[in-house]
Amino acid sequence: AQSVTQLGSHVSVSEGALVLLRCNYSSSVPPYLFWYVQYPNQGLQLLLKYTSAATLVKGINGFEAEFKKSETSFHLTKPSAHMSDAAEYFCAVSDRGFGNEKLTFGTGTRLTIIP
Amino acid sequence: EAGVAQSPRYKIIEKRQSVAFWCNPISGHATLYWYQQILGQGPKLLIQFQNNGVVDDSQLPKDRFSAERLKGVDSTLKIQPAKLEDSAVYLCASSLVWGSTDTQYFGPGTRLTVL
Numbered sequence: 396a397q398s399v400t401q402l403g404s405h406v407s408v409s410e411g412a413l414v415l416l417r418c419n420y421s422s423s424v425p426p427y428l429f430w431y432v433q434y435p436n437q438g439l440q441l442l443l444k445y446t447s448a449a450t451l452v453k454g455i456n457g458f459e460a461e462f463k464k465s466e467t468s469f470h471l472t473k474p475s476a477h478m479s480d481a482a483e484y485f486c487a488v489s490d491r492g493f494g495n496e497k498l499t500f501g502t503g504t505r506l507t508i509i510p
Numbered sequence: 511e512a513g514v515a516q517s518p519r520y521k522i523i524e525k526r527q528s529v530a531f532w533c534n535p536i537s538g539h540a541t542l543y544w545y546q547q548i549l550g551q552g553p554k555l556l557i558q559f560q561n562n563g564v565v566d567d568s569q570l571p572k573d574r575f576s577a578e579r580l581k582g583v584d585s586t587l588k589i590q591p592a593k594l595e596d597s598a599v600y601l602c603a604s605s606l607v608w609g610s611t612d613t614q615y616f617g618p619g620t621r622l623t624v625l
Contacts, residue, residue, distance in 0.1 A: 404550075431616075438514065438601055438616030439553070485552050497543075497566055498614065500552030 397422040399469075399486045401501035409509045414458075414473040416504050418486030421467065428469040429487040429498065430460055439485065445469060456480070481508045512536065514617035516602050522623045528590040531620045535583070535604030541565075542579055543614060544587050545601040553601055559585065589622075597624045 402417040420426055427446050431439040443454025450462040456479075460471045469486060486501040515534040523529050535542050540561050545553035556575065558566040561582040570577070574593070579585040589596055599621050603614040 436618065438603075438618050439614075440616070441613050444613070487552070497555045497558060498553075500554070502550070502552050 533602030539604035
C-alpha cells in the first residue's frame, strides 16, 4: 500500500530563512506526488505535483520540490520564508495505475514563521 | 470561477444523533470526493464519485455513513447515528476528470463536533 511520512509535525523558521519540509514516500509502483497547503479554517490548496516529467517541480508562492527516487523523497523547499507561508502543509501520494487513484495524505507539518 | 461550496461550516451534535453535510462542486467537475480529517491527521478518503456513480467507498463506515450524488452534481454525506470518534472536519473536493494527476480542488470543510 502506498504511504507518505512527513518528518516533523512542527517546523519553525525565521522570516527570510530557508524553508525545508520533509516527505518520504512508499509505493509499489512509480508514484505521483503532491504537496498541499491548508490555511486556518480553509480547505487544501495544491502547491505543486510530480507526475514523472521533470524531477524538480516548481509550484505556486515560490515553493519547489525535488523527486529523488533513490531516497524515496519529495521534500518541499522555499529559499526565503514569508510571514504568509505560515500554514499546515500536507504531502500526498497517488499510485499511477489506471483505476482507483486516490490520494493518501501524510499527517501534515505545521510551519511557523518567526518575525 | 466559483470554488467548491460546503455547508454547514460548523455543526455540533450529541452522540447517536444524525447529521448531514452538503457539497456543491465546481461546475463541470465530474469527480467528487469526501474526506475525513481528524485533528492532527491528514485527510482520509471516505468516498469518491465519478458523475453519480461510486468509484471507491472502501474506507466509508457503511454501517453509519452514507453518501449520494444525485444527478452527478451536488452531494450529501450523512452520518446516522454519530459517534464521538466522528468528530472531525469533513472535506469535499472535486476534479475535472478522473485521473491520478488531475488537481483536486477542496472546499472549506464542515467541522463536526460530537458530544
